[in-house]
Amino acid sequence: MPKLVPGVIKGLGVTFKELVTPAVTVQYPHVKEAPPTRARGVIALKEDNCTVCMLCARECPDWCIYIEGHNDKAPPRREGGKPRTVNKLDRFDIDYALCMYCGICVEVCPFDALFWSPEYEYSEVKIADLLHDKEKLGEWMETVPEPLPLEVGAAAKKK
C-alpha cells in the first residue's frame, strides 16, 4: 500500500522519541524499588504457633524443610488434671538453596506459623549459609507485611 512516509523513517522517529524520553533504569544498589506486598521473597517462622505437625515438611515438593521436635510435658489445663503433652520444636531449618518459592508450606500450615515476606537480599557467599535455622527465620518475621485489602467484588475472607 502506498505510504507517504517510508517505514524506515518512521522507525527512526520511534528511536528518536525514545532517545529524548528519560530512561527507566533504576540504579540498583543505589536506588531500590520496593517489591509488591505479596512478593515471595523469604519465608518467616512464628515459632510460638508451630506445633510440629510436619505438614509443611511433608508437602514441600523439594523436601527442603527439616523439622525436629520432641514431646514435652506441660502443666495441666485445670487443677488436678493430667499433664498435657505438647510438641516442642527443636529444629526448623529451611534450605533456601533448594526452596522453589512455591508457597505450599505457607498455605498448608494449619496454625499460621509461616508467612511470606518480600525480602530478597539474603544472598550468601557459601551455599551452606543459605540454610536458615529457626532463629533466622524468626528474624524475618519483622519484615512480614500486613495482608492487603482485596479488590471489589471479592468475597469476605473467613477468619
Add this chain to the structure above:
Amino acid sequence: MTTTGTDWRQAAYISGQAADARVNVELETEGMTLNIGPQHPATHGTLRIVCRLDGEQVIWADPACGYMHRGYEKLAEVRKYPQITTLVNRIDWLGSFANEVPFILAAEKLMDIEAPPRAQWIRTVLFEMARIANITLFLGDMAAQLGAVTPVFYAFRDREHALNLIESATGGRFHPNYDRIGGLKDDLPKGWIDECKAVMRRIRDFCDEMDDVLVGNEIFQTRTRGIGVIPRDVGLEYGLTGANIRASGVDWDIRRDEDSPLAWKDVDWKVWTHPDGDSFARYWVRLQETREATLIVDQLLDGLPAGPIMAKVPRIIKVPAGEAWVHTENPMGEMGYYIVSKGDIGPFRVKIKTPSFNNISITPWLLRGVYVPDVITILASLYFILGDIDR
C-alpha cells in the same frame, strides 16, 4: 620394484589427481557439518541443530533436543497435585500461568468440580496476561535475531509492567503458582483492576511501536517475506499449532472452537490469520494476537463477576479414578495434559503435550535448501522455548 616409463607416468597422474582432490576437499565447503548450538547467542535455550551445508545452503538439518529434559512426567508420578502445579509452571517459563491451567482443569474434570465464575474469569485474565508476557518477548527477540538491537529493550521494559502486575496478585513474577483445584489461591489485591487497565494501554502502545519500528520497516520485510513458507497442509501434517498454523491460513483457535470453563466465550474477540505462511506472517499474527489479548483483558476486567474465589473442596484432595484430557490455546500453541488417576492424592501418570515440540519438528523439512542467514530468521519466527520442547 622397478617402475617402467608407463608406471611412472601413471603414478604421476594418480598423485596429481590425489593432490587436486586434497585441495578440493580443503577448499570445497560441500558437506560441511555445522552445529548450531547447544549454546548460541540470544536463542531460546539449549537446542542443537545439526546442519549439513553445501556452501551457503543447508542440505539437511536435524534438531537434537533433550539438553533440558527435566523429567516432568516421571516427577509427576511421585508428587501430589499441588506440588505438580508448582513444577508445571516451569515448562513454558515465559507464560507460566498458562501451564497450570490445563492441568488444573483436567484434575477438576476428574473430580467433577466447577470453580466459581469469579475464579474462572480471573483465571482467563491471568492466562491472557501470560500470553502478553510471552509474546512481547518474542516481538522484541525476533528483531534482535535479525540485527535490530533496540526493540528488544522496549519489549523487556513493557512486559516488566505485566510481570509486576502478576507479582502483585500472585507473589511470583515468573512462577505464579496461583491456580488451585477448585479455584484460585487468593483474590486480587485492591486497585489491581485499574492498574491492569493502565498496563494494557501501555502494551497496546508497545504494539504500535513495534508496528512502526519493525513491521513497517522495509528492511525487516525484505528479510522476512517469503522466507520459511509453511504451506497449510504441511503445517497441519507436522502438528503445528498456535500462531504458526494461523499464519499459514488455518482458522483454528481452541479458545473459540472448543468448550472450556474459562471465560473466553463471554467476551468479544477476533482470531487473526494470515494467508502467507512466511516468517513475516508469523510475526504479524503474534503482534495482532498481543493486541487482541489486551482487548480481551479489558473486557474481562469490566465484567468481572463478584463472589467467592474457591469452590468447596475437601481438605485432602483425592482425585477419583479415571482419565481426563484437557488442552488450551497457550501462547506457544496447543498445550494439553492427559491425567490418568487411580484415586490417589497424586496422579498415576501425566502425559504433557507441548506445542514447541511440534514447532521444531518441522525444521528438517523447512530448512532444506535455505541460506544460512535465513536459518536464523526461520528459527526465530517459529518461536519455541526449550523448557517446552524438552520438559
Add this chain to the structure above:
Amino acid sequence: MTPVLAVQLGYGWLAAIKVVAVLAVVPVGALLYVYFYLFKMVSHMQSRLGPMEAGPHGVLQAPVELLKFLQKEDLFPERADKFVFGAAPFVVFLSTFLLFVIIPTGPRLVAENLDTGVFFALAVSSISVIGILMAGWASANKYSITGGLRAAGQLIAYELPMVLAIVGVVVQAGTMSLQGIVHAQANGKIFGWGGIGEPFVFTQLLGFVIFFIAAQAELTQTPFDMPVAESELVAGYLTEYSGVRFLLFFMAEFASAFAFAAIASTIFLGGWYIPGVHGTTADLLGPVVMIAKTMAVGFVIFWVRFTFPRFREDQLQAFAWKYLIPLSLLNILVTGIFKVVF
C-alpha cells in the same frame, strides 16, 4: 606553508607536529564516538542509562576498556600465518590514519593539502579491504575466510557508489582538493544569497544520501553488518583476534567512522567555514565547527545503526549494484548538465 603561530618553524618540526596531531586525533575521535554514541546514545535509545559507575556518568569506561584490552593475552591460532595475522590489524589501522591527513579543520590547519585530496581519501580507504582479507585468510579458519571474503565483497561493492557520489561534488566544486571544496562552498551563493555560502548538501542531496549509505556499508554498520554479525552462526573474520589486535580493529572502526563523518562534513556540509569569520579566528574556531559537524553526521550514522535490522548478503549486493550505482551515475549526469548550462 604559512606559519600558524607567530614563530617560523622548520620543516622537521612542522612534520613532527603534524604526525603527532594526526596520531592524536585517531584515538580521540574514536573515544568520542565510542562514549557518546556507543555507550550513551544507544543506551538512551533503548531506555536505559549505559555505563554510570566508571567515572561520573561513565566517562572513564572507554579508557578503562582500552586498558583492559591491553592487558589481555596475545593469542593466535596454531596454524595461522603469523606475519599476515599480525600485520592485518596494522594495515586497517594504517588506512584510518592516512584518512586524517587531508581533512582540513581551518584555513591553514591541515596536515597536507593535497591537490588530489578526495582521490587520495578514497584510495586510502580501500586499503582496509586488504587488511580484512588478510585477517580472514590468516586465521586458518574456514569460517573466517568466508567471512572475510564476504566483507571484502561488500566493501568493494560499496566503494563505487561512494566514489560516484563524490564525483558529483568534484564536478560542482571544480577541484579535488578538500580545502578547495571548502572554499568553493564558502564562496558560493544560494539563489544569489551568500549568507552561509553554499553547502553542497543542498545541490547534491542525492549525492549526500548515497554517500551516507555507502559510508554506512564501508564501516560495516547495520543494516550492512552481515560480515561481523555472522557470528550468530558462523564466525566472522574477527574471531581469532583478541586483546590488542582486536582493540586495533575496534579503534580503527570507530576512527574510520569519525573520518568518514569528517569527510562528509567537509564536502557536503561546508567544512570549517563559518560565515564572516576569517584569518586566525577561523583557525581557532574551525576545529570546533568541524567537531560539531562530525558529531552531527556521526549521530545519524549511529542512529541508523541502532534502529534497523540487517540486510542479507545478496540483498545488500543487489542494493548496491542495482540501485545505488545507477542513481549515482544519474546524479553525475545531472550535475554535469547543470554545470555546463548554468
